[in-house]
Amino acid sequence: MQAILTSKGQHPAQTVAGQLHLQSGDRVDFVIDQAGCVHLVPVTMPITRLKGMTPPPDKSLSLEEMDSAIASGASRK
Template identity: 45%
Template sequence: MQATITAKGQVTVPKPIRDRLKLKPGDRVDFVLDSGDEVRVVPVTASVRQLKGMVPKPRKPVTLEQMDDAIAKAYARRR
């Protein structure tokens, strides 16, 4: 598929690609440079503001020692 770049540097994303990526007017995309001269268009899925409140706050605070212990255990499981 091809598209033309306007004088302002804008490109219209072809409809089959918009449909496949489920893009709607106002949605945002990232342009990712791959090796060589290829560019991937990746939909931006959610902002940090949209994610706020999705992860519950811990019921009780944890100490630095407890955090270090949890990190060490997780690291040991990966080895």
């Protein structure tokens, strides 16, 4: 599929938008991989999909340790 950019830098790629279930106002992310390929990724996922995205911490902190870390970080500014 090919598209021509408008004078405003927009493109009428409705086929792609339809495949990604995008609607007007939705956000997309352009990801360029190491091979130089551009991937268009919709940024319309619910926040619940972020669960489990990062590994759990190696160590759990107590509330006191968290407060101390926050205070030391704030004092560096």
